[in-house]
Amino acid sequence: xxxxxxxxxxxxxxxxxxxxxxxxxxxxxxxxxxxxxxxxxxxxxxxxxxxxxxxxxxxxxxxxxxxxxxxxxxxxxxxxxxxxxxxxxxxxxxxxxxxxxxxxxxxxxxxxxxxxxxxxxxxxxxxxxxxxxxxxxxxxxxxxxxxxxxxxxxxxxxxxxxxxxxxxxxxxxxxxxxxxxxxxxxxxxxxxxxxxxxxxxxxxxxxxxxxxxxxxxxxxxxxxxxxxxxxxxxxxxxxx
Amino acid sequence: xxxxxxxxxxxxxxxxxxxxxxxxxxxxxxxxxxxxxxxxxxxxxxxxxxxxxxxxxxxxxxxxxxxxxxxxxxxxxxxxxxxxxxxxxxxxxxxxxxxxxxxxxxxxxxxxxxxxxxxxxxxxxxxxxxxxxxxxxxxxxxxxxxxxxxxxxxxxxxxxxxxxxxxxxxxxxxxxxxxxxxxxxxxxxxxxxxxxxxxxxxxxxxxxxxxxxxxxxxxxxxxxxxxxxxxxxxxxxxxx
DNA sequence: ATTTGACCAGTTAGATAGATACGGTCATGA
DNA sequence: TCATGACCGTATCTATCTAACTGGTCAAAT
Numbered sequence: 001x002x003x004x005x006x007x008x009x010x011x012x013x014x015x016x017x018x019x020x021x022x023x024x025x026x027x028x029x030x031x032x033x034x035x036x037x038x039x040x041x042x043x044x045x046x047x048x049x050x051x052x053x054x055x056x057x058x059x060x061x062x063x064x065x066x067x068x069x070x071x072x073x074x075x076x077x078x079x080x081x082x083x084x085x086x087x088x089x090x091x092x093x094x095x096x097x098x099x100x101x102x103x104x105x106x107x108x109x110x111x112x113x114x115x116x117x118x119x120x121x122x123x124x125x126x127x128x129x130x131x132x133x134x135x136x137x138x139x140x141x142x143x144x145x146x147x148x149x150x151x152x153x154x155x156x157x158x159x160x161x162x163x164x165x166x167x168x169x170x171x172x173x174x175x176x177x178x179x180x181x182x183x184x185x186x187x188x189x190x191x192x193x194x195x196x197x198x199x200x201x202x203x204x205x206x207x208x209x210x211x212x213x214x215x216x217x218x219x220x221x222x223x224x225x226x227x228x229x230x231x232x233x234x235x236x237x238x239x240x
Numbered sequence: 241x242x243x244x245x246x247x248x249x250x251x252x253x254x255x256x257x258x259x260x261x262x263x264x265x266x267x268x269x270x271x272x273x274x275x276x277x278x279x280x281x282x283x284x285x286x287x288x289x290x291x292x293x294x295x296x297x298x299x300x301x302x303x304x305x306x307x308x309x310x311x312x313x314x315x316x317x318x319x320x321x322x323x324x325x326x327x328x329x330x331x332x333x334x335x336x337x338x339x340x341x342x343x344x345x346x347x348x349x350x351x352x353x354x355x356x357x358x359x360x361x362x363x364x365x366x367x368x369x370x371x372x373x374x375x376x377x378x379x380x381x382x383x384x385x386x387x388x389x390x391x392x393x394x395x396x397x398x399x400x401x402x403x404x405x406x407x408x409x410x411x412x413x414x415x416x417x418x419x420x421x422x423x424x425x426x427x428x429x430x431x432x433x434x435x436x437x438x439x440x441x442x443x444x445x446x447x448x449x450x451x452x453x454x455x456x457x458x459x460x461x462x463x464x465x466x467x468x469x470x471x472x473x474x475x476x477x478x479x480x
Numbered sequence: 481a482t483t484t485g486a487c488c489a490g491t492t493a494g495a496t497a498g499a500t501a502c503g504g505t506c507a508t509g510a
Numbered sequence: 511t512c513a514t515g516a517c518c519g520t521a522t523c524t525a526t527c528t529a530a531c532t533g534g535t536c537a538a539a540t
Contacts, residue, residue, distance in 0.1 A: 126416060129412050130416070149429070150422070152418040153418045154426070157426060159408050160401065160405055164402070166407075167404065168396060177392075178396055183396050186394070191430075193434045
């Protein structure tokens with residue numbers, strides 16, 4: 001049983017309000033006053049939880065990404081066929097689409113996080129590509145991905161798919177586009193046929209790999225940010 | 241043997257100049273004066289060939305696309321393995337990448353055509369998606385593409401790939417990205433495995449389909465624009 | 481101790497006007 | 511007959527100022 005302090009509950013309510021407003025109007029055009037009003041607290045209260053608007057956005061993004069990861073892992077574990085590159089891709093897409101905020105971030109031209117993401121700098125894309133390359137390399141070593149293509153090339157393809165998914169989401173009206181779940185399933189099937197090694201890959205090794213990889217990503221991030229799983233919402237020690 | 245009038249040669253020189261400048265500075269930031277200077281003619285001369293800057297850009301785009309199509313068809317015919325969906329995709333990418341102007345249009349955030357493309361209106365993306373859907377449907381009927389996925393879903397995937405290719409081109413610095421040809425070959429291989437029917441598809445039917453399809457596209461466009469293959473560069477009858 | 485919201489300084493959005501640069505024309509000359 | 515480039519009206523940019531807004535603070539209220 002999970003106990004939530006009054007303080008933590010309030011922090012969550014504020015993040016809920018921020019998530020709605022960011023998703024609808026974007027980070028830049030959402031004011032701190034509006035977040036406070038939507039959450040039913042005074043503006044000063046936000047500053048009792050986070051050091052500023054930026055720290056709040058970071059906390060929100062962290063919370064939602066954690067939720068998506070949890071959802072993703074549950075779907076993967078529940079799937080007896082799970083563990084291949086295709087099923088990993090499929091479940092990650094479905095978990096992402098199921099989260100309104102993260103989905104908005106990834107499909108709304110990134111206005112949702114506006115200035116916040118912009119501060120990561122122009123090097124961010126390079127870093128992300130290098131991370132993708134390293135991930136592919138490890139997936140190849142784990143027997144999840146075919147090894148007759150260079151990891152650079154596969155990472156480039158996967159990056160293209162992410163970017164294309166985002167662009168298509170903003171460009172093609174939802175009215176004429178096929179339902180997201182159908183896209184996710186078709187896309188994952190193509191990824192499986194196109195990137196899996198002969199025989200489809202080792203399912204158990206795949207699940208182990210995903211668990212270990214995500215745990216490592218989370219651990220690194222929390223180490224970087226000085227967060228712990230049992231910490232509260234984060235006293236204003238973060239100076240943006 | 242092809243005979244070119246003095247007039248046609250000059251039109252080509254002007255289009256060459258425009259191609260260089262558009263690719264480098266974009267449509268909006270390239271002035272008619274600069275095009276004339278780069279081509280070594282007076283500004284008024286441009287208006288002896290086209291009705292204005294926009295008509296010039298359209299003629300340039302048409303010329304370059306025709307060249308890419310010709311190059312694509314030659315590559316396809318020369319490939320004994322050509323005719324599968326994968327090889328069609330591969331040759332179309334390689335032909336596109338080999339053309340500096342078209343490549344710039346597709347990978348430079350579309351600043352290259354700036355205002356010119358913008359006038360096609362916001363409906364353009366919808367129309368393009370519908371065209372992609374219809375094309376996939378015909379490819380399925382021709383035995384080129386697997387039929388166990390709905391054409392809408394496949395068209396969505398292919399649109400994603402196009403958009404992703406463009407985004408990745410602008411986002412990932414060429415210095416750390418794999419060479420375009422490697423990307424094209426890997427991408428085409430994934431498309432072949434992911435979208436071809438059992439057995440890989442009928443090669444001869446594939447070639448026939450491509451020939452017929454492109455001829456039809458060109459014919460429709462020329463009908464729409466009142467162009468003919470044996471026409472000259474287009475007297476200023478085009479009013480943009 | 482905890483929460484509030486009026487208040488502050490810094491930034492941004494909007495308006496105006498003047499200057500610049502642009503696409504397009506056409507009288508002139510070759 | 512063909513090609514030119516100075517010229518024109520308009521559209522776009524620059525500079526400048528003002529008014530409104532925003533993120534953040536803190537004395538006061540609870």
